[in-house]
Structure formats: structure tokens, C-alpha cells
Amino acid sequence: MTSSKSTSATPVTTRAPAKTVTTTQTPTNFLSSRTTSTTTQMITQSRLTTTPGTCVNGGTWIQDRCLCPSGYSGDRCELRKTRCQNGGQWDGLKCHCPKTFYGPRCEFAVEQVELDTVDAEVGMEVSVQQDFTSELNDNTSEAYMNFRKTFQNQMQKIYQNVQGFKDVKILSLRNGSIVVDYLVLLELPFSVQMESTYENVKTTLKKELQNASQDQDNCQNNQALCFKPDSIKVNNNTKTELTLEAICRRAAPQSYEDFYFPLVEKNKLRCVTNCTSGVDGAIDCNQGQCFLERSGPSCRCFFTDTHWFSGPRCEVAIAWKALVGGLVGAGALLLLLVAPSVFVVCSRSRRKNGQGRGGSLDNDTRWLEMWDENTVGTFTNSGFEDDRTVKEENFHVDLENVDTSMKVYIQRPEMAMSSL
Structure with missing residues (x-):
């Protein structure tokens, strides 16, 4: 980085x-x-579990569940809260x-980010004079890890005087003796000539490895790796772009x-x-x-x-007093706009109710208009006309003197429908 x-x-x-x-x-x-x-740190309680077990991440088993510390959850406190x-x-x-x-x-x-140094990478390839085994295909095998440790230690000695050198990282191992694809990790001081500096370092890396591969005495040491001088390559496919x-x-x-x-x-x-x-x-x-x-x-x-x-x-400054006053004014204006609408609705409601009661008065009026004292079988009572209330002393029918043979003619009343 x-x-x-x-x-x-x-x-x-x-x-x-x-x-x-x-x-x-x-x-x-x-x-x-x-x-x-x-x-503040809080304790959270996980879901109920029926099988006793060990709580992780600092959780405590109490009775039938884990009590998890802040930041964790789950049956065993195994889930980390982000x-x-x-x-x-x-x-x-x-x-x-x-x-x-x-x-x-x-x-x-x-x-902003201020940079004094710049990270860079150089891709390289070299062949090691050693038989390739199938275990080297598995980067978790003991043979692979031993080879990686030996390779890194030897490269650190070879490149220790190269400007900006930090470490090496193996990308892959291939058959052909042992062909190693690796990255050289650099940390170069920033300058406006970064690209020129980077190219010079690439040349130096290849030269230092070639010099080490020609040291035959070092190859006799079983603890050192022997490199084939003609196999050393710089892979430009991993070139780091160094424009600003x-x-x-x-x-x-x-x-x-x-x-x-x-x-x-x-x-x-x-x-x-x-x-x-x-x-x-x-x-x-x-x-x-x-x-x-x-x-x-x-x-x-x-x-x-x-x-x-x-x-x-x-860029807009609003005084709190003006803001509060504006809100009050807006509320008053809204009330003035809503009040007429409420008044109209109430008036229409009252008018409808009045029309319902008026329909009953109209029916009574029609009954009076249809009454004819010369028509046989009709009757009237002054109590209805005086104060619209029934007066029992003026309303009496003598059924004992009714002539049952007399035909009675009744005018069918008209029905007027009114909306409620």
C-alpha cells in the first residue's frame, strides 16, 4: 500500500x-x-439452545443459553455485529x-491524502534447479510452505540493497525444474520522475538476481536455492502505472x-x-x-x-424568530383557507337535514289540501290545524254509531321522496 x-x-x-x-x-x-x-457496552442474549456448549468471543453460558458481549450475537456468540x-x-x-x-x-x-512514498510492484520469473513435486501444487502443504520460506529469505538477502525493496510474494509454482512466478513489493520515495525511478529499479532487480545465480559456491549449500541465470525474466504485464x-x-x-x-x-x-x-x-x-x-x-x-x-x-441565513413567525403565519393562512371549506360542508349538511324535516311538513300540507268536507268518509280535527299537536279531547270516534253498510271513500295519499 x-x-x-x-x-x-x-x-x-x-x-x-x-x-x-x-x-x-x-x-x-x-x-x-x-x-x-x-x-456503552451491553450484554445481549442469544436464542435459546437445548444443547449445552461453549460460547465464543467472550460469551458466557448461563443455564440454557449464551450471554454475548456487545458486538456479538448468535447461539454461540459467533456472529459479529458490524x-x-x-x-x-x-x-x-x-x-x-x-x-x-x-x-x-x-x-x-x-x-485529502498526502503521499511521501508510493507503493509499486514488479512481476518476475525465475527457475530453481530443483525437482518439482506434486505437493508444490498445494499451497497449504508442508513442502510448499517450506519452499516459500526458503525462497523469501534468500530473495530478501539478494535484494536488500535495492532502492525501495520491501518483500517478495510468490504467485505460483510450475513444473520445469521449479518455475517461480513472484512479485517484488516496493515502496519508492515520491518524485516527479517516478516512472524513470521505477524503470531503474526493475533493471537493478534483474541484475542482482543474475549476480546471485552465478555464485556457484552458494549453490553448494543445501540451505540455498540455485537459480538458472538464463531463466530470469521481468514480467511487464504487472507493471505499476505511476502517473500522478x-x-x-x-x-x-x-x-x-x-x-x-x-x-x-x-x-x-x-x-x-x-x-x-x-x-x-x-x-x-x-x-x-x-x-x-x-x-x-x-x-x-x-x-x-x-x-x-x-x-x-x-448561503441562506434564516433567523429563528423569522422562521417561527413564518410557520405561525403559514398556519394561520392554512386555517383561513380551510375554514370556508368547512363552513360550506356544514351548511350543505344542515340544508340536507332541513330538507328531510321539510318533507314531513310538506306531506302534512298535502293532506290538508286534499281534505274535502263534502266527501263522504272524511273527517277533520281542529287540533291539527291550530298548533300541529294532537288534542285527545277533540279527537273521538264513536264506533257504536258507525253505519257499517256505508261505503267509505279514501283519497290515496301522494308519496314524496326526500333525501336525508
Whole structure:
């Protein structure tokens, strides 16, 4: 990996700070002025199990189940709960973040990465004068691991004086004596002539191995590997791209590579973003702070005791009093808009109810209009006409004097339907 120093944020208050020209800004709680409290360790209880057993990851077996420490779950506390993002590691109290992320949960990408050295790789191939066995096909076999250890130790001695050399890594072993495909891992000091330096190192690696392969006395030692001088090759298929843009893409946080660009200062490379203060194209968030999202740089606005800031660049300042007054005014306006509608609905409801009662009055009126005192078989009672109430003393039918032979003619009443 590239040796680098990442610039991340350090805590400050949530009130709008004075503008600065430093290359870092500070994370802020944008919802309240209270800082995030430290997560306390809690004990979680796993599901009930019927078979007694051993709890892992610090769990304790009590009666018929495991009691798991914070961060673990499962019947045996074998499942790890992920609290930290972007590869952060939880230690029971907080997240330890990779160098390219920061925040309580490692949720924020750093705004810039500073590089003093650059990682590089050189692919090589060499044949060892030794019989190949089938066990060397299995990288978990004892023969393979012994060969790998011997090869790495010998290569470290051969390459110890090569600029930037760190280690070697075996990629594969093939038949043909023993053909070794391997990588030489480098850490080169950064300079604007990185590609030229890289090519010189490749030449030096091949030369050093050729010199070691011609040392016949060393090959007589059973503890040393003998290399065939004519088998040494440099594999250009694994060449490391060392343009400034390529270096920054490799150094940038994963999934954020498109937002970093190189800025050279003396013998140091800075991979910066539009959230980095003081660079061309830097975003001015005014009363806010620039954060690098997966979709790109964006502003998150501050608030103070007297103002709240909004807008794409936090350029709009709204006084709390004005905001509260606006909300009250909006509520009053909404009430004025809704009140007429409610009044209309209530009026229509009352009108419908009145029409229902009016239908009964209309029916009574029609009965009176149809009454004819000259028609045989009809009768009236003044009590209905006076005050619309039944007066029992005025309503009496003498059934004993009724002539049952007389025909009675009754006018069929008309029915009027009314909606309720």
C-alpha cells in the first residue's frame, strides 16, 4: 500500500465558525449541539439452545443459553455485529478507522491524502534447479510452505540493497525444474520522475538476481536455492502505472476515486478533492462544511442560537424568530383557507337535514289540501290545524254509531321522496 498521511476532521462546536484557510475542516453535529455519547457496552442474549456448549468471543453460558458481549450475537456468540463502516474495527468502545476514513462510525472519507512514498510492484520469473513435486501444487502443504520460506529469505538477502525493496510474494509454482512466478513489493520515495525511478529499479532487480545465480559456491549449500541465470525474466504485464492521476486513484478511499486529483508540492504529492480548502475549484460552503459523499462533494449547514442556514452552499441565513413567525403565519393562512371549506360542508349538511324535516311538513300540507268536507268518509280535527299537536279531547270516534253498510271513500295519499 502507499505510504500516506490522511487529513481528516477534529471535533469543534456546531456554531458557525469563522472562515479559515486550513486544509481540514471539522465534523459537526448538524442536528443538535450535543455531542454523540460514547456507546456503552451491553450484554445481549442469544436464542435459546437445548444443547449445552461453549460460547465464543467472550460469551458466557448461563443455564440454557449464551450471554454475548456487545458486538456479538448468535447461539454461540459467533456472529459479529458490524458497528463500524468502511473497514473500521470496533474495540468495544469506539471504531478504529482506516487512514482514509474518519468519524464515529468511519462514515466520512478524508478530504485529502498526502503521499511521501508510493507503493509499486514488479512481476518476475525465475527457475530453481530443483525437482518439482506434486505437493508444490498445494499451497497449504508442508513442502510448499517450506519452499516459500526458503525462497523469501534468500530473495530478501539478494535484494536488500535495492532502492525501495520491501518483500517478495510468490504467485505460483510450475513444473520445469521449479518455475517461480513472484512479485517484488516496493515502496519508492515520491518524485516527479517516478516512472524513470521505477524503470531503474526493475533493471537493478534483474541484475542482482543474475549476480546471485552465478555464485556457484552458494549453490553448494543445501540451505540455498540455485537459480538458472538464463531463466530470469521481468514480467511487464504487472507493471505499476505511476502517473500522478493513477497514484491518487490507488491512494483514494474505495468508491471515492473519481473525486480526487493530484497536487504536487516539492517532493510530496497531495491527492485533494473539491472539499480541500485552498485549492482551485474548492467549494465554499459559507456557513457550513464540505463533506465527501459517494455522489460527490456536498455542503452540510451549521446553525446557531439565532440563525439557521440552508441552501446548496449554505448561503441562506434564516433567523429563528423569522422562521417561527413564518410557520405561525403559514398556519394561520392554512386555517383561513380551510375554514370556508368547512363552513360550506356544514351548511350543505344542515340544508340536507332541513330538507328531510321539510318533507314531513310538506306531506302534512298535502293532506290538508286534499281534505274535502263534502266527501263522504272524511273527517277533520281542529287540533291539527291550530298548533300541529294532537288534542285527545277533540279527537273521538264513536264506533257504536258507525253505519257499517256505508261505503267509505279514501283519497290515496301522494308519496314524496326526500333525501336525508
